[in-house]
Amino acid sequence: MKKTDEILQKMMSKDSIKVTSPLLPDLNEFTELLKDIWDRKWIANNGQYHQQLEQALAEYLKVPFVSLFTNGTLPLITALQALDIKGEVITTPYSFVATSHALWWNGLKPVFVDIDPTNCNIDPSKIEAAITPKTTAIMPVHVYGTPCDIKAIQDIADRYNLKVIYDAAHAFGVEKDGESILKAGDISTLSFHATKVFTTIEGGAMFMHDAETKQHIDHLKNFGFAGETEVVAPGINSKLDEVRAAFGLLNLQKVDAAIEARHRVAIRYREALRDVEGITFWDDQSGVRHNYGYFPIFVNAQEYGMTRDELYFRMQESDIYGRRYFYPLISTFAPYRSLESASPQNLPVATKMANEVICLPMHHALSEEDVEKVIKLVKTNK
Numbered sequence: 478m479k480k481t482d483e484i485l486q487k488m489m490s491k492d493s494i495k496v497t498s499p500l501l502p503d504l505n506e507f508t509e510l511l512k513d514i515w516d517r518k519w520i521a522n523n524g525q526y527h528q529q530l531e532q533a534l535a536e537y538l539k540v541p542f543v544s545l546f547t548n549g550t551l552p553l554i555t556a557l558q559a560l561d562i563k564g565e566v567i568t569t570p571y572s573f574v575a576t577s578h579a580l581w582w583n584g585l586k587p588v589f590v591d592i593d594p595t596n597c598n599i600d601p602s603k604i605e606a607a608i609t610p611k612t613t614a615i616m617p618v619h620v621y622g623t624p625c626d627i628k629a630i631q632d633i634a635d636r637y638n639l640k641v642i643y644d645a646a647h648a649f650g651v652e653k654d655g656e657s658i659l660k661a662g663d664i665s666t667l668s669f670h671a672t673k674v675f676t677t678i679e680g681g682a683m684f685m686h687d688a689e690t691k692q693h694i695d696h697l698k699n700f701g702f703a704g705e706t707e708v709v710a711p712g713i714n715s716k717l718d719e720v721r722a723a724f725g726l727l728n729l730q731k732v733d734a735a736i737e738a739r740h741r742v743a744i745r746y747r748e749a750l751r752d753v754e755g756i757t758f759w760d761d762q763s764g765v766r767h768n769y770g771y772f773p774i775f776v777n778a779q780e781y782g783m784t785r786d787e788l789y790f791r792m793q794e795s796d797i798y799g800r801r802y803f804y805p806l807i808s809t810f811a812p813y814r815s816l817e818s819a820s821p822q823n824l825p826v827a828t829k830m831a832n833e834v835i836c837l838p839m840h841h842a843l844s845e846e847d848v849e850k851v852i853k854l855v856k857t858n859k
Contacts, residue, residue, distance in 0.1 A: 502727030549668025549681035739769035755781025
């Protein structure tokens with residue numbers, strides 16, 4: 478515990494190079510909106526800024542309907558409720574644990590299938606063999622914001638009459654051939670956590686195709702109320718407040734510049750690390766508008782000369798804080814490891830990628846000096 482506390486203190490130092498940094502609005506502009514909220518004395522329950530942010534996000538993200546949430550996990554939980562998912566859901570072990578936790582909270586059984594080594598997304602070729610009479614849905618994840626094979630997944634879902642709920646937590650603003658990937662499947666969800674490209678401090682959203690579904694979702698996230706005295710469903714309380722909605726409205730004005738700054742960092746990393754033996758990474762996909770939320774590298778210990786963990790802790794010694802993301806696999810955690818589908822033998826690619834990955838520092842606030850320090854350390858592997 479003492480060692481962990483020491484690392485946290487070092488990470489919080491202004492001089493450390495962090496894996497991410499929150500996008501913050503101008504403090505004076507935010508203060509002006511706070512004054513307006515104080516004057517209105519309306520800080521929750523679908524207020525003015527909440528409504529404005531939903532509309533602004535729908536326009537920016539090129540989606541028909543948006544419902545805001547207080548974090549990124551509750552829209553996943555609520556989507557499963559709204560679509561009345563039962564039984565088994567096919568999903569990925571290579572994600573943040575909230576993906577599978579949303580299934581657990583709905584009394585559903587996650588069925589893990591392996592991932593594609595070219596992008597760490599769920600491998601569509603593995604899905605069909607995992608389908609049983611109890612399967613009712615597929616929950617893929619756009620890992621690191623890289624689009625899943627949406628067409629292949631939807632073809633399988635259509636053949637077997639399955640719902641598709643995308644955990645798109647990383648995919649803010651990502652497009653494929655000019656169209657938002659948030660429109661894929663039956664429902665997609667986003668996280669607006671402080672670590673994400675676009676943030677409302679804590680927050681999230683759900684994206685749906687029609688007004689009827691949005692109305693149902695809006696009821697579910699507000700205790701099921703459809704009016705002052707009418708409850709139409711056993712809902713929960715997961716609404717976004719006015720303060721964070723205002724924060725998000727201001728950040729939306731800055732997010733394009735932040736994404737471009739991230740893009741420049743990605744270009745420099747690729748340029749400098751391309752020929753480092755034992756280090757691999759991905760280039761941009763053709764036709765995809767990326768958001769550069771993460772820069773994962775994969776360490777082949779035999780070729781590189783040290784293990785992933787040796788590099789990871791060596792970075793920490795130099796006050797450079799990457800993240801082994803995603804490690805460990807969800808399937809190795811106590812609530813899930815007893816599942817037959819959680820066996821490492823069933824997940825060889827996911828196991829390998831989880832044991833080799835480090836996400837390098839990637840955010841809009843990185844200086845050129847910071848980036849060069851990271852590059853120098855990764856290249857100096859002897």
